[in-house]
Amino acid sequence: MKRINIKCLYCNSKAFLRPASAVHGQEYRQPGEEVYVCARYPACDSYVSVHRRTHLPMGTLANRPLRIKHMEAHEAFNRLWKSGMMSRTAAYHWLQVQMGLPPEEAHIAKFSEWRCEQVIQLCSQFLAPNTCAA
Ligand SMILES: [Zn+2]
Known part of the structure; x- marks a missing residue:
């Protein structure tokens, strides 16, 4: 170890x-x-x-506000591939491309609050492209 x-x-x-x-x-x-x-x-x-x-x-290491953001980003991301529009692997690739990150960096657990917010926005726009995020 x-x-x-x-x-x-x-x-x-x-x-x-x-x-x-x-x-x-x-x-x-x-x-x-x-x-x-x-x-x-x-x-x-x-x-x-x-x-x-x-x-x-x-x-x-994440404090409580960041842990909550991580959970929200994971939920948004899971909705994406659970919608059946893409596989989990494809969804990870999509996220890397959208965020311009190399694969080793594109993990929600590593993201700052700001990046988590980006994930939530990207996923909701992808699932509902014609609605404005309020
Ligand atoms: Zn400490």
Whole structure:
């Protein structure tokens, strides 16, 4: 397992690998699931999910507003491929092209709030091109 140094972008503290129940509560039982959590958690409410196989973080540490944006962007993006208009793979490719990002950068978990907003706009325009986003 590769040791990596991860810092919290909000308070500059170190982040530590901990079981997911550390942030999701003891009733959250997903054995093997881990998160990188800011050393100052819960004073600094910031963490990121970890890939099971590699133990590497899925993106950068995110605070609550950013985590909510990530969820909203994922929902918008899932609607796109679940609509049946394109496959999930094609939808990821479409997103890369629309945002002008290389494949390794085009992951919603890595996006800033501003980029998440872009994803939501792009997906809703694609699904309803003739309606104005209010
Ligand atoms: Zn922090």
